[in-house]
Amino acid sequence: xxxxxxxxxxxxxxxxxxxxxxxxxxxxxxxxxxxxxxxxxxxxxxxxxxxxxxxxxxxxxxxxxxxxxxxxxxxxxxxxxxxxxxxxxxxxxxxxxxxxxxxxxxxxxxxxxxxxxxxxxxxxxxxxxxxxxxxxxxxxxxxxxxxxxxxxxxxxxxxxxxxxxxxxxxxxxxxxxxxxxxxxxxxxxxxxxxxxxxxxxxxxxxxxxxxxxxxxxxxxxxxxxxxxxxxxx
Amino acid sequence: xxxxxxxxxxxxxxxxxxxxxxxxxxxxxxxxxxxxxxxxxxxxxxxxxxxxxxxxxxxxxxxxxxxxxxxxxxxxxxxxxxxxxxxxxxxxxxxxxxxxxxxxxxxxxxxxxxxxxxxxxxxxxxxxxxxxxxxxxxxxxxxxxxxxxxxxxxxxxxxxxxxxxxxxxxxxxxxxxxxxxxxxxxxxxxxxxxxxxxxxxxxxxxxxxxxxxxxxxxxxxxx
Numbered sequence: 001x002x003x004x005x006x007x008x009x010x011x012x013x014x015x016x017x018x019x020x021x022x023x024x025x026x027x028x029x030x031x032x033x034x035x036x037x038x039x040x041x042x043x044x045x046x047x048x049x050x051x052x053x054x055x056x057x058x059x060x061x062x063x064x065x066x067x068x069x070x071x072x073x074x075x076x077x078x079x080x081x082x083x084x085x086x087x088x089x090x091x092x093x094x095x096x097x098x099x100x101x102x103x104x105x106x107x108x109x110x111x112x113x114x115x116x117x118x119x120x121x122x123x124x125x126x127x128x129x130x131x132x133x134x135x136x137x138x139x140x141x142x143x144x145x146x147x148x149x150x151x152x153x154x155x156x157x158x159x160x161x162x163x164x165x166x167x168x169x170x171x172x173x174x175x176x177x178x179x180x181x182x183x184x185x186x187x188x189x190x191x192x193x194x195x196x197x198x199x200x201x202x203x204x205x206x207x208x209x210x211x212x213x214x215x216x217x218x219x220x221x222x223x224x225x226x227x228x229x230x231x232x233x
Numbered sequence: 234x235x236x237x238x239x240x241x242x243x244x245x246x247x248x249x250x251x252x253x254x255x256x257x258x259x260x261x262x263x264x265x266x267x268x269x270x271x272x273x274x275x276x277x278x279x280x281x282x283x284x285x286x287x288x289x290x291x292x293x294x295x296x297x298x299x300x301x302x303x304x305x306x307x308x309x310x311x312x313x314x315x316x317x318x319x320x321x322x323x324x325x326x327x328x329x330x331x332x333x334x335x336x337x338x339x340x341x342x343x344x345x346x347x348x349x350x351x352x353x354x355x356x357x358x359x360x361x362x363x364x365x366x367x368x369x370x371x372x373x374x375x376x377x378x379x380x381x382x383x384x385x386x387x388x389x390x391x392x393x394x395x396x397x398x399x400x401x402x403x404x405x406x407x408x409x410x411x412x413x414x415x416x417x418x419x420x421x422x423x424x425x426x427x428x429x430x431x432x433x434x435x436x437x438x439x440x441x442x443x444x445x446x447x448x449x450x451x452x453x454x455x456x
Contacts, residue, residue, distance in 0.1 A: 070433040072391035075405065075426045082418045171298035178300075178398060185300060198308035206297050206305045213296040 014204050017191055024184035025208070031104050031173045031181065036166060038109025043116025048146075050121050061117070068114030073107070073172045080107040081179045104176035112169050119161050123154035159224045167217050174209070184208065240420040244411050251407030252428070258321070258396060258403065259389050262328035266385070269329060270336025278341060287337075294334025299392045303327040307399045324396035324403075331392065332385050339381045343374035372451070379447055383440025387433050394429065404428065 014021065042064075049061030068076075081103035089096035098106075127150050135145040177186035188205045192198045241248075277287035294302075307323040310316060317323045347370060355365040397406035408425040412418045 066434060067430060070387075070430045070437070071426060072394040072429050072433070074394040075422075075429050078405075078409070079422050079426050082412075083422050086419055174298040174300045175395070185298075185304075189304075192308070199312045202301075202305045202309045206293075206301050209298055209301050210293055210296050214292060217296070 013191070013195065013197065013200055017187070020187050020191070021184060021208075024182060024187040025212070027181065027183040028170070028173045031101065031108070031176055031183065032170045034105040035108035035112065035173070036169060038105060039112035039116050039169065042109060042113035044120055046113060046117035047120035047124060050117065051124055065114045065117045068111050069118070071111055071114075073111050074175050074178065076111050077104060077107040077175055077179060080110075100176070100179045100181045103179060104173075104181050108169065108172055108176070112165060112172075115165050115168075116162065119158045119165065120154060122161075123158040124150060126157055127153050156228060159228060160221075163217070163220045163224060166220070167213060170213065170216070171209075236417070237420050237424075240411070240415065240417055241424045244407075244421075247407045247411060248404060248425075248428075251402060251404035254321075254401065255390075255393055255403040255405075258325050258328065258401070259386070259393050262325040262332065262389050262393070263386050265325065265329035266332035266336055266389070267382070269333030271340055273333060273337035274340040274344070277337065278344065291334045291337050294330050295338070297331075299327065299331050300395055300398070302331055303395055303399060306330070320396075320399050320401045323399060324393075324401045328389050328392055328396075332389055335385055335388075336382065339378050339385070340374060343378040344370060346377060347373055376447060376451060379444035380441065383437065383444060386440065387437050390433055390436060391429075 046061045046064045049057045050065065052058055052061070081098060081100065084103070084106070085096045085098045131149055132145055135149050140148070173183065174185045177183050177189065180186065185205060188201050192201050195201070273287050273291055276283050277291065280287075297305075303324065306317065306327040307320065310323070310326075311318070317326055351369055351373075352365060355369045360368070393403060394405045396403055397409065400406065404425065408421050412421050
Protein backbone atom coordinates (compact mmCIF):
# COMPACT_ATOMS: atom_id res chain seq x y z
CA UNK A 1 0.00 0.00 0.00
CA UNK A 2 2.80 2.46 0.81
CA UNK A 3 4.28 1.86 -2.61
CA UNK A 4 0.91 2.58 -4.17
CA UNK A 5 0.61 5.76 -2.14
CA UNK A 6 4.05 6.84 -3.21
CA UNK A 7 3.07 6.26 -6.81
CA UNK A 8 -0.11 8.23 -6.29
CA UNK A 9 1.65 11.17 -4.71
CA UNK A 10 4.32 11.27 -7.37
CA UNK A 11 3.19 14.23 -9.44
CA UNK A 12 6.55 14.70 -11.16
CA UNK A 13 5.07 12.91 -14.15
CA UNK A 14 2.69 15.86 -14.57
CA UNK A 15 5.58 18.30 -14.43
CA UNK A 16 7.50 16.29 -16.98
CA UNK A 17 4.66 16.48 -19.51
CA UNK A 18 3.36 19.94 -18.52
CA UNK A 19 3.46 21.52 -21.98
CA UNK A 20 1.58 18.65 -23.65
CA UNK A 21 -1.04 18.53 -20.90
CA UNK A 22 -1.60 22.28 -20.85
CA UNK A 23 -1.93 22.29 -24.61
CA UNK A 24 -4.54 19.54 -24.17
CA UNK A 25 -6.48 21.66 -21.71
CA UNK A 26 -6.33 24.55 -24.17
CA UNK A 27 -7.83 22.26 -26.83
CA UNK A 28 -10.67 21.50 -24.40
CA UNK A 29 -11.37 25.22 -24.04
CA UNK A 30 -11.12 25.78 -27.80
CA UNK A 31 -13.64 23.04 -28.59
CA UNK A 32 -15.86 24.34 -25.79
CA UNK A 33 -15.93 27.92 -27.08
CA UNK A 34 -16.62 26.91 -30.70
CA UNK A 35 -19.30 24.39 -29.73
CA UNK A 36 -20.92 26.94 -27.41
CA UNK A 37 -21.18 29.46 -30.26
CA UNK A 38 -22.75 26.83 -32.55
CA UNK A 39 -25.10 25.68 -29.78
CA UNK A 40 -26.24 29.19 -28.86
CA UNK A 41 -26.98 30.26 -32.42
CA UNK A 42 -28.74 27.00 -33.38
CA UNK A 43 -30.59 27.01 -30.07
CA UNK A 44 -31.85 30.54 -30.62
CA UNK A 45 -32.96 29.55 -34.14
CA UNK A 46 -34.81 26.48 -32.89
CA UNK A 47 -36.46 28.45 -30.07
CA UNK A 48 -37.69 31.08 -32.54
CA UNK A 49 -39.09 28.29 -34.73
CA UNK A 50 -40.90 26.85 -31.70
CA UNK A 51 -42.64 30.11 -30.86
CA UNK A 52 -43.42 30.85 -34.51
CA UNK A 53 -47.02 31.41 -35.63
CA UNK A 54 -46.79 28.88 -38.47
CA UNK A 55 -47.49 25.30 -37.51
CA UNK A 56 -44.94 23.55 -39.82
CA UNK A 57 -42.17 25.78 -38.47
CA UNK A 58 -43.21 24.97 -34.90
CA UNK A 59 -43.15 21.24 -35.71
CA UNK A 60 -39.67 21.61 -37.20
CA UNK A 61 -38.43 23.33 -34.05
CA UNK A 62 -39.95 20.65 -31.83
CA UNK A 63 -38.36 17.91 -33.94
CA UNK A 64 -34.94 19.55 -33.63
CA UNK A 65 -35.26 19.88 -29.86
CA UNK A 66 -36.56 16.35 -29.29
CA UNK A 67 -33.88 14.72 -31.45
CA UNK A 68 -30.91 16.55 -30.00
CA UNK A 69 -32.05 16.69 -26.40
CA UNK A 70 -32.54 12.92 -26.36
CA UNK A 71 -29.36 12.00 -28.23
CA UNK A 72 -26.36 10.82 -26.18
CA UNK A 73 -23.31 13.06 -26.84
CA UNK A 74 -20.96 10.17 -27.58
CA UNK A 75 -23.30 8.59 -30.12
CA UNK A 76 -23.72 11.94 -31.89
CA UNK A 77 -19.97 12.57 -31.94
CA UNK A 78 -19.35 9.15 -33.48
CA UNK A 79 -22.19 9.59 -35.97
CA UNK A 80 -21.02 13.00 -37.14
CA UNK A 81 -17.43 11.85 -37.43
CA UNK A 82 -18.02 8.58 -39.29
CA UNK A 83 -21.40 8.88 -41.07
CA UNK A 84 -21.85 12.55 -41.98
CA UNK A 85 -18.74 12.74 -44.26
CA UNK A 86 -19.93 9.65 -46.15
CA UNK A 87 -23.39 11.14 -46.66
CA UNK A 88 -21.96 14.46 -47.85
CA UNK A 89 -19.51 12.58 -50.08
CA UNK A 90 -22.36 10.64 -51.72
CA UNK A 91 -24.25 13.87 -52.33
CA UNK A 92 -21.26 15.63 -53.87
CA UNK A 93 -19.89 12.52 -55.61
CA UNK A 94 -16.45 13.11 -54.12
CA UNK A 95 -14.36 11.88 -51.24
CA UNK A 96 -15.12 14.01 -48.24
CA UNK A 97 -13.50 13.97 -44.83
CA UNK A 98 -14.12 15.92 -41.66
CA UNK A 99 -11.32 17.07 -39.44
CA UNK A 100 -11.93 15.60 -35.92
CA UNK A 101 -12.07 19.14 -34.53
CA UNK A 102 -14.87 20.07 -36.92
CA UNK A 103 -16.84 16.88 -36.20
CA UNK A 104 -16.52 17.43 -32.47
CA UNK A 105 -17.70 21.03 -32.72
CA UNK A 106 -20.63 20.16 -35.00
CA UNK A 107 -21.76 17.23 -32.84
CA UNK A 108 -21.51 18.94 -29.47
CA UNK A 109 -22.94 22.16 -30.89
CA UNK A 110 -26.00 20.37 -32.26
CA UNK A 111 -26.59 18.28 -29.11
CA UNK A 112 -26.40 21.28 -26.80
CA UNK A 113 -28.49 23.44 -29.14
CA UNK A 114 -31.42 21.24 -28.08
CA UNK A 115 -30.93 22.18 -24.44
CA UNK A 116 -30.30 25.85 -25.18
CA UNK A 117 -33.42 26.00 -27.37
CA UNK A 118 -35.56 25.00 -24.40
CA UNK A 119 -33.89 27.58 -22.17
CA UNK A 120 -34.37 30.30 -24.80
CA UNK A 121 -37.99 29.32 -25.30
CA UNK A 122 -38.77 29.48 -21.59
CA UNK A 123 -37.17 32.94 -21.51
CA UNK A 124 -39.09 34.14 -24.58
CA UNK A 125 -42.41 32.88 -23.27
CA UNK A 126 -41.82 34.65 -19.96
CA UNK A 127 -41.81 38.06 -21.69
CA UNK A 128 -45.32 39.51 -21.27
CA UNK A 129 -47.22 39.73 -24.55
CA UNK A 130 -48.18 43.32 -23.73
CA UNK A 131 -44.59 44.46 -24.23
CA UNK A 132 -44.54 43.00 -27.74
CA UNK A 133 -47.89 44.61 -28.53
CA UNK A 134 -46.63 47.91 -27.16
CA UNK A 135 -43.58 47.64 -29.40
CA UNK A 136 -45.79 46.95 -32.41
CA UNK A 137 -48.07 49.86 -31.65
CA UNK A 138 -45.04 52.15 -31.59
CA UNK A 139 -44.34 50.97 -35.13
CA UNK A 140 -41.30 48.76 -34.41
CA UNK A 141 -40.61 45.97 -36.86
CA UNK A 142 -40.66 42.33 -35.66
CA UNK A 143 -36.88 42.09 -35.85
CA UNK A 144 -36.51 45.30 -33.91
CA UNK A 145 -38.86 44.02 -31.19
CA UNK A 146 -36.88 40.78 -30.97
CA UNK A 147 -33.49 42.46 -30.59
CA UNK A 148 -34.49 45.47 -28.51
CA UNK A 149 -37.28 44.18 -26.26
CA UNK A 150 -37.36 40.36 -26.09
CA UNK A 151 -33.77 39.15 -26.26
CA UNK A 152 -32.24 41.47 -23.63
CA UNK A 153 -34.77 40.15 -21.10
CA UNK A 154 -34.34 36.56 -22.25
CA UNK A 155 -30.57 36.69 -21.81
CA UNK A 156 -30.86 37.89 -18.22
CA UNK A 157 -33.53 35.41 -17.33
CA UNK A 158 -31.73 32.38 -18.77
CA UNK A 159 -28.34 33.23 -17.29
CA UNK A 160 -28.38 30.92 -14.22
CA UNK A 161 -29.82 28.00 -16.20
CA UNK A 162 -27.38 28.44 -19.08
CA UNK A 163 -24.38 28.43 -16.75
CA UNK A 164 -25.26 24.85 -15.81
CA UNK A 165 -25.48 23.99 -19.49
CA UNK A 166 -22.16 25.62 -20.29
CA UNK A 167 -20.60 23.52 -17.53
CA UNK A 168 -22.09 20.29 -18.87
CA UNK A 169 -20.89 21.29 -22.33
CA UNK A 170 -17.38 21.75 -20.99
CA UNK A 171 -17.56 18.36 -19.31
CA UNK A 172 -18.77 16.84 -22.57
CA UNK A 173 -15.70 18.14 -24.42
CA UNK A 174 -13.71 15.30 -22.82
CA UNK A 175 -15.61 12.92 -25.12
CA UNK A 176 -13.86 14.35 -28.18
CA UNK A 177 -10.68 12.56 -27.11
CA UNK A 178 -12.38 9.38 -28.37
CA UNK A 179 -12.27 10.61 -31.98
CA UNK A 180 -8.59 11.57 -31.55
CA UNK A 181 -8.93 15.28 -30.89
CA UNK A 182 -5.78 15.88 -28.84
CA UNK A 183 -7.43 17.24 -25.69
CA UNK A 184 -6.26 16.72 -22.10
CA UNK A 185 -7.89 13.30 -21.74
CA UNK A 186 -6.36 12.14 -25.05
CA UNK A 187 -2.89 13.21 -23.95
CA UNK A 188 -3.37 11.48 -20.59
CA UNK A 189 -4.31 8.23 -22.35
CA UNK A 190 -1.30 8.52 -24.67
CA UNK A 191 1.10 9.17 -21.77
CA UNK A 192 -0.43 6.24 -19.87
CA UNK A 193 0.30 3.94 -22.77
CA UNK A 194 3.87 5.16 -22.83
CA UNK A 195 4.59 5.14 -19.11
CA UNK A 196 2.27 2.32 -17.99
CA UNK A 197 1.29 4.24 -14.87
CA UNK A 198 -2.45 4.79 -15.02
CA UNK A 199 -2.90 5.53 -11.32
CA UNK A 200 -1.25 8.97 -10.94
CA UNK A 201 -2.20 10.03 -14.46
CA UNK A 202 -5.93 9.35 -14.31
CA UNK A 203 -6.20 10.58 -10.72
CA UNK A 204 -4.37 13.74 -11.73
CA UNK A 205 -6.59 14.25 -14.76
CA UNK A 206 -9.70 13.88 -12.59
CA UNK A 207 -8.32 16.42 -10.11
CA UNK A 208 -7.41 18.89 -12.88
CA UNK A 209 -10.93 18.78 -14.34
CA UNK A 210 -12.41 18.99 -10.85
CA UNK A 211 -10.40 22.11 -10.06
CA UNK A 212 -11.09 23.81 -13.40
CA UNK A 213 -14.82 23.13 -13.36
CA UNK A 214 -15.29 23.98 -9.68
CA UNK A 215 -13.47 27.31 -10.00
CA UNK A 216 -15.22 28.14 -13.27
CA UNK A 217 -18.68 27.38 -11.92
CA UNK A 218 -18.23 29.42 -8.74
CA UNK A 219 -16.74 32.33 -10.66
CA UNK A 220 -19.48 32.28 -13.31
CA UNK A 221 -22.24 32.06 -10.71
CA UNK A 222 -20.81 34.96 -8.73
CA UNK A 223 -20.37 37.04 -11.89
CA UNK A 224 -23.89 36.39 -13.15
CA UNK A 225 -25.36 37.17 -9.72
CA UNK A 226 -23.51 40.47 -9.69
CA UNK A 227 -24.53 41.32 -13.23
CA UNK A 228 -28.19 40.49 -12.66
CA UNK A 229 -28.34 42.54 -9.51
CA UNK A 230 -26.77 45.49 -11.24
CA UNK A 231 -29.18 45.37 -14.14
CA UNK A 232 -32.36 44.73 -12.22
CA UNK A 233 -31.59 47.23 -9.49
CA UNK B 234 -33.33 -1.28 -48.09
CA UNK B 235 -31.17 -4.31 -48.84
CA UNK B 236 -28.28 -2.73 -47.02
CA UNK B 237 -30.41 -2.01 -43.97
CA UNK B 238 -31.53 -5.63 -43.81
CA UNK B 239 -28.01 -7.00 -44.19
CA UNK B 240 -26.27 -4.54 -41.90
CA UNK B 241 -28.84 -3.89 -39.22
CA UNK B 242 -31.73 -6.33 -39.16
CA UNK B 243 -29.54 -9.42 -39.55
CA UNK B 244 -27.44 -8.22 -36.62
CA UNK B 245 -30.42 -7.91 -34.30
CA UNK B 246 -29.23 -10.65 -31.90
CA UNK B 247 -25.94 -8.86 -31.23
CA UNK B 248 -27.70 -5.52 -30.89
CA UNK B 249 -30.25 -7.02 -28.55
CA UNK B 250 -27.60 -8.57 -26.29
CA UNK B 251 -25.91 -5.17 -26.20
CA UNK B 252 -29.21 -3.52 -25.31
CA UNK B 253 -29.66 -5.96 -22.41
CA UNK B 254 -26.24 -5.01 -21.03
CA UNK B 255 -27.08 -1.31 -21.39
CA UNK B 256 -30.36 -1.77 -19.50
CA UNK B 257 -28.67 -3.79 -16.74
CA UNK B 258 -25.95 -1.19 -16.22
CA UNK B 259 -28.42 1.69 -16.20
CA UNK B 260 -30.76 0.04 -13.70
CA UNK B 261 -27.99 -1.03 -11.30
CA UNK B 262 -26.35 2.39 -11.51
CA UNK B 263 -29.69 4.15 -10.99
CA UNK B 264 -30.56 2.11 -7.89
CA UNK B 265 -27.10 2.63 -6.38
CA UNK B 266 -27.20 6.34 -7.22
CA UNK B 267 -30.50 6.83 -5.40
CA UNK B 268 -29.23 5.03 -2.28
CA UNK B 269 -25.83 6.74 -2.45
CA UNK B 270 -27.34 10.14 -3.13
CA UNK B 271 -29.71 9.83 -0.18
CA UNK B 272 -26.86 8.76 2.11
CA UNK B 273 -24.59 11.61 0.97
CA UNK B 274 -27.42 14.10 1.40
CA UNK B 275 -28.31 12.87 4.91
CA UNK B 276 -24.66 12.87 5.98
CA UNK B 277 -24.26 16.38 4.63
CA UNK B 278 -27.34 17.67 6.41
CA UNK B 279 -27.41 15.81 9.73
CA UNK B 280 -23.99 14.29 10.53
CA UNK B 281 -21.91 17.27 11.61
CA UNK B 282 -18.40 15.73 11.85
CA UNK B 283 -18.60 14.09 8.40
CA UNK B 284 -20.12 17.12 6.70
CA UNK B 285 -16.96 18.44 4.96
CA UNK B 286 -16.24 14.96 3.62
CA UNK B 287 -19.72 14.70 2.14
CA UNK B 288 -19.48 18.17 0.58
CA UNK B 289 -16.12 17.40 -1.04
CA UNK B 290 -17.42 14.07 -2.37
CA UNK B 291 -20.59 15.62 -3.77
CA UNK B 292 -18.68 18.44 -5.46
CA UNK B 293 -16.08 16.03 -6.83
CA UNK B 294 -18.71 13.70 -8.30
CA UNK B 295 -20.60 16.62 -9.81
CA UNK B 296 -17.66 18.50 -11.24
CA UNK B 297 -15.72 15.75 -13.01
CA UNK B 298 -16.73 14.64 -16.52
CA UNK B 299 -18.20 11.16 -16.70
CA UNK B 300 -15.54 9.90 -19.12
CA UNK B 301 -12.81 10.96 -16.70
CA UNK B 302 -14.58 9.25 -13.79
CA UNK B 303 -15.09 6.11 -15.82
CA UNK B 304 -11.43 5.83 -16.75
CA UNK B 305 -10.38 6.79 -13.23
CA UNK B 306 -12.56 4.11 -11.62
CA UNK B 307 -11.50 1.58 -14.20
CA UNK B 308 -7.73 2.16 -14.12
CA UNK B 309 -6.96 3.77 -10.76
CA UNK B 310 -9.35 2.07 -8.33
CA UNK B 311 -8.06 -1.50 -8.75
CA UNK B 312 -4.58 -0.27 -7.71
CA UNK B 313 -5.95 1.90 -4.91
CA UNK B 314 -8.63 -0.34 -3.40
CA UNK B 315 -8.24 -3.67 -5.23
CA UNK B 316 -11.77 -3.22 -6.62
CA UNK B 317 -13.73 -3.21 -9.03
CA UNK B 318 -12.53 -6.45 -10.56
CA UNK B 319 -14.55 -6.41 -13.82
CA UNK B 320 -15.20 -3.79 -16.47
CA UNK B 321 -18.92 -4.23 -15.92
CA UNK B 322 -18.60 -3.34 -12.22
CA UNK B 323 -16.37 -0.36 -13.01
CA UNK B 324 -18.96 0.87 -15.51
CA UNK B 325 -21.92 0.95 -13.13
CA UNK B 326 -19.83 2.21 -10.22
CA UNK B 327 -18.70 5.23 -12.27
CA UNK B 328 -22.22 5.98 -13.51
CA UNK B 329 -23.59 5.64 -9.97
CA UNK B 330 -20.92 7.94 -8.51
CA UNK B 331 -21.67 10.73 -10.94
CA UNK B 332 -25.42 10.56 -10.43
CA UNK B 333 -25.25 10.17 -6.65
CA UNK B 334 -23.60 13.59 -6.47
CA UNK B 335 -26.39 15.19 -8.49
CA UNK B 336 -29.14 13.33 -6.66
CA UNK B 337 -27.70 14.30 -3.26
CA UNK B 338 -28.16 17.96 -4.17
CA UNK B 339 -31.65 17.26 -5.54
CA UNK B 340 -32.68 15.54 -2.31
CA UNK B 341 -31.22 18.35 -0.24
CA UNK B 342 -33.27 20.88 -2.19
CA UNK B 343 -36.37 18.75 -1.64
CA UNK B 344 -35.79 18.41 2.11
CA UNK B 345 -35.06 22.10 2.57
CA UNK B 346 -38.24 23.02 0.71
CA UNK B 347 -40.45 21.32 3.33
CA UNK B 348 -41.85 23.92 5.73
CA UNK B 349 -40.46 23.75 9.27
CA UNK B 350 -43.99 23.57 10.62
CA UNK B 351 -44.46 20.03 9.29
CA UNK B 352 -41.52 18.75 11.31
CA UNK B 353 -42.52 20.70 14.41
CA UNK B 354 -46.09 19.45 14.20
CA UNK B 355 -44.86 15.86 13.92
CA UNK B 356 -42.57 16.27 16.93
CA UNK B 357 -45.32 17.89 18.98
CA UNK B 358 -47.60 14.88 18.48
CA UNK B 359 -44.74 12.77 19.85
CA UNK B 360 -43.22 11.15 16.72
CA UNK B 361 -39.60 9.98 16.97
CA UNK B 362 -37.05 11.55 14.50
CA UNK B 363 -36.80 8.35 12.42
CA UNK B 364 -40.57 8.14 12.14
CA UNK B 365 -40.80 11.83 11.20
CA UNK B 366 -38.26 11.27 8.45
CA UNK B 367 -40.00 8.16 7.13
CA UNK B 368 -43.61 9.32 7.35
CA UNK B 369 -43.46 13.10 6.91
CA UNK B 370 -40.30 14.07 5.06
CA UNK B 371 -39.46 11.22 2.70
CA UNK B 372 -42.88 10.99 0.98
CA UNK B 373 -42.96 14.71 0.26
CA UNK B 374 -39.36 14.73 -0.96
CA UNK B 375 -40.05 11.76 -3.24
CA UNK B 376 -43.04 13.56 -4.70
CA UNK B 377 -41.34 16.89 -5.28
CA UNK B 378 -38.08 15.49 -6.64
CA UNK B 379 -39.64 12.82 -8.91
CA UNK B 380 -39.15 14.86 -12.12
CA UNK B 381 -35.46 15.51 -11.36
CA UNK B 382 -34.90 11.86 -10.47
CA UNK B 383 -36.37 10.75 -13.79
CA UNK B 384 -34.24 13.35 -15.56
CA UNK B 385 -31.18 11.93 -13.85
CA UNK B 386 -32.09 8.47 -15.15
CA UNK B 387 -32.06 9.79 -18.72
CA UNK B 388 -28.63 11.27 -18.00
CA UNK B 389 -27.46 7.82 -16.87
CA UNK B 390 -28.77 6.24 -20.08
CA UNK B 391 -26.97 8.85 -22.18
CA UNK B 392 -23.71 8.49 -20.23
CA UNK B 393 -23.92 4.70 -20.41
CA UNK B 394 -22.91 4.91 -24.09
CA UNK B 395 -19.39 5.70 -22.84
CA UNK B 396 -18.92 2.36 -21.08
CA UNK B 397 -18.13 0.88 -24.49
CA UNK B 398 -14.81 2.73 -24.16
CA UNK B 399 -13.74 0.34 -21.37
CA UNK B 400 -14.91 -2.62 -23.50
CA UNK B 401 -18.18 -3.31 -21.72
CA UNK B 402 -20.28 -4.95 -24.43
CA UNK B 403 -23.25 -2.61 -24.42
CA UNK B 404 -25.31 -1.47 -27.41
CA UNK B 405 -22.73 1.09 -28.54
CA UNK B 406 -19.92 -1.47 -28.28
CA UNK B 407 -21.80 -4.07 -30.33
CA UNK B 408 -22.69 -1.52 -32.98
CA UNK B 409 -19.08 -0.37 -33.32
CA UNK B 410 -17.88 -3.98 -33.41
CA UNK B 411 -20.23 -4.67 -36.32
CA UNK B 412 -19.14 -1.48 -38.08
CA UNK B 413 -15.53 -2.65 -37.79
CA UNK B 414 -16.35 -5.93 -39.55
CA UNK B 415 -17.67 -4.42 -42.80
CA UNK B 416 -16.56 -0.79 -42.60
CA UNK B 417 -20.02 0.36 -43.62
CA UNK B 418 -21.02 2.67 -40.81
CA UNK B 419 -23.94 4.60 -42.33
CA UNK B 420 -26.83 2.25 -41.60
CA UNK B 421 -25.50 0.76 -38.39
CA UNK B 422 -24.57 4.00 -36.63
CA UNK B 423 -27.75 5.75 -37.78
CA UNK B 424 -29.80 2.86 -36.41
CA UNK B 425 -27.88 2.95 -33.10
CA UNK B 426 -28.38 6.70 -32.75
CA UNK B 427 -32.09 6.26 -33.51
CA UNK B 428 -32.42 3.47 -30.92
CA UNK B 429 -30.80 5.59 -28.23
CA UNK B 430 -32.87 8.67 -29.09
CA UNK B 431 -36.08 6.61 -28.96
CA UNK B 432 -35.12 4.96 -25.65
CA UNK B 433 -34.29 8.27 -23.98
CA UNK B 434 -37.44 9.86 -25.40
CA UNK B 435 -39.61 7.01 -24.11
CA UNK B 436 -37.94 7.05 -20.68
CA UNK B 437 -38.40 10.80 -20.25
CA UNK B 438 -42.00 10.76 -21.53
CA UNK B 439 -42.93 7.82 -19.29
CA UNK B 440 -41.17 9.43 -16.35
CA UNK B 441 -43.00 12.71 -16.87
CA UNK B 442 -46.33 10.87 -17.03
CA UNK B 443 -45.45 8.91 -13.88
CA UNK B 444 -44.48 11.96 -11.85
CA UNK B 445 -47.60 13.84 -13.01
CA UNK B 446 -49.71 10.84 -12.01
CA UNK B 447 -48.04 10.65 -8.58
CA UNK B 448 -48.60 14.34 -8.04
CA UNK B 449 -52.27 14.13 -8.98
CA UNK B 450 -52.77 11.05 -6.81
CA UNK B 451 -50.76 11.97 -3.70
CA UNK B 452 -50.06 15.70 -4.05
CA UNK B 453 -51.35 18.23 -1.55
CA UNK B 454 -53.86 19.55 -4.09
CA UNK B 455 -55.34 16.06 -4.49
CA UNK B 456 -56.03 15.58 -0.80
